[in-house]
Amino acid sequence: MARLKEGRTQVSGLQPVQMLAALVGLVYLAFGIIGLIVTGFGDFAGSTGSTLWVFAVNPLHNIIHIVVGVLGVLMAVKSSGARTYGWLLLVAFGVLLLWGLAVTGVFATNPVSGLGNPLALNAADNWLHLGTALLGLIIAVMPARKAAGTPGGTSDAGDRMHTARAPAEESRQPRGRKLWRRGTAH
Structure with missing residues (x-):
């Protein structure tokens, strides 16, 4: 989790x-x-x-x-x-x-x-x-039955709800650094 x-x-x-x-x-x-x-x-x-x-x-x-x-x-x-x-x-x-x-x-x-x-x-x-x-x-x-996320936009599984990153992009990024795309933090 x-x-x-x-x-x-x-x-x-x-x-x-x-x-x-x-x-x-x-x-x-x-x-x-x-x-x-x-x-x-x-x-x-x-x-x-x-x-x-x-x-x-x-x-x-x-x-x-x-x-x-x-x-x-x-x-x-x-x-x-x-x-x-x-x-x-x-x-x-x-x-x-x-x-x-x-x-x-x-x-x-x-x-x-x-x-x-x-x-x-x-x-x-x-x-x-x-x-x-x-x-x-x-x-x-009673457990939740629909998609759940945090106020920052991540779901319980840790993936982004609003923008999708390719797995290869995530693996190339050093830990602790943020990925920037078109002026938006992800």
């Missing part, structure tokens, strides 16, 4: 990781908006008994879904942002999964019993949070 000469790698074109992050963001955004229609804003952090399909929801829970959705859509603009979003999903929903497991009585003792259940979590939410955390891991480590 060739070394990258000028730092960060840039990928060209829309990456699958960006589409997946945007899709997850849109699903959470829609879920949050529909949830707010179901619950309204009354009893903001209480256990209202409202459900959306099999998931327990309250207004605070819905606002968190909307924030997660907006973050996903905004961070999907760049490939690096989409990957960061994946790590955020993994960590945040991993913590929510552990919280939900404690609240729903899966653990022998509930270490967060004094904090209550402000998000109205139930067993179905735990499965959703597990799936979202795993999806976040997939987003975070």
Whole structure:
């Protein structure tokens, strides 16, 4: 693998990781908006008994879904942002999964019993949070699928993307010296 000469790698074109992050963001955004229609804003952090399909929801829970959705859509603009979003999903929903497991009585003792259940979590939410955390891991480590290069124009393989050099020209040049052609550095 060739070394990258000028730092960060840039990928060209829309990456699958960006589409997946945007899709997850849109699903959470829609879920949050529909949830707010179901619950309204009354009893903001209480256990209202409202459900959306099999998931327990309250207004605070819905606002968190909307924030997660907006973050996903905004961070999907760049490939690096989409990957960061994946790590955020993994960590945040991993913590929510552990919280939900404690609240729903899966653990022998509930270490967060004094904090209550402000998000109205139930067993179905735990499965959703597990799936979202795993999806976040997939987003975070998904490889790039299109041509990649550094800001200076070299690809990951070390070849020039904009100007092609003949292999013979490269071999004739002493190490450390730059090849000049028509006033342009290569």
